Amino acid sequence: MKFQKTPLILLFSALLLGGYVYFSELRKEPQPQTTQTEAKPIFAFKEDEVQAFTVKTAQQTLSFEQIPMSIPAGQKGLGKTSSWQMIAPEKTTADQATVAFLLNLIATAKSDRTLLTPITRQAEFGLNPPIATIEVKLGNQQTHRLLLGKPNFNRQFLYALADPIANSSQDLAVLQVPINFQNAIDRPLSEWKQANPTPKASSTPSSPNTNNATSKGAQ
Template structure:
């Protein structure tokens, strides 16, 4: 009887030790964000003066215009009026979204989360010359969210990884034409084609 009791005590101690070790490890490896409702950044959309997106060895750079019919202009890879809706969509995410969860990894784990070759690096420059960066890694297993680094510090050994909405991936996965404003002449031609009634055969003969 005593032997059985001793075995049960040892099993209980073993299970308790395992649970304790697991909880301690989880706490150090993964920090569920207690402030998950806080925005990623404290700036507002209208404070952003310059937006740069580096993706697949291509750089898209946009600047805010003070006096113009369009608020943004593309500087790279070519000079052209920018499609404002594409810019505003991304800036709205940066200024209003929050991280659903944050956890910590070691530097040698970066490749596991897609940061050896990031999907994209987003940089904004504010009106006070402050700069902020978001580096997008790969998507989560369910493809509904994406891993990201916020204002990464290259000297840190422990690295915070944020889980962001998949909208961030959609916001940067655009072709060159989707970043450029459609020429006004083309827009008018399209509208005319849609609204102008077709001529009858008798009208054509006249």
């Protein structure tokens, strides 16, 4: 019994095409919906409103707060009346420049791109768990959190979540924030602490013999 070649070829082609379409759709994942708008600040507070903050990474958890400084009566109003202190993991004076760099960045940084992403895919952006979490407490007792994730493909930005809602099932609004955040937090403990001031060289006291000799000569 002979089979016609044409129907067999058509059947075989249809099976191949159907299999290709099936596996393509099976492996296809929904892509995040990207929304690009005018760059807007990530947060609405100012740097000088921050009274305390915490930086948590896989390596360490650092906590800081502002401590009032004692200012002489005649010098009040001439300068800063508080300084940043580290309260964990050590209690010591913080490096003011390092703290100022981070707080200025978090208060002024802007983002112009939001990726609406299913919550199940947050690990792809380095956000479950996050690479770092920054939590700030303002003078009005409000708190804000910024979760930092992985760099994007060209390492110009970091993926981030600003004030994420806990236990939410809604899509995540993943931001792209300046890569400078990585420089601001990726520091050893020593760079967060104020360096010990160089002790002043003490003057060498005159020996008793020299003083006696000078006194006798004067007589």
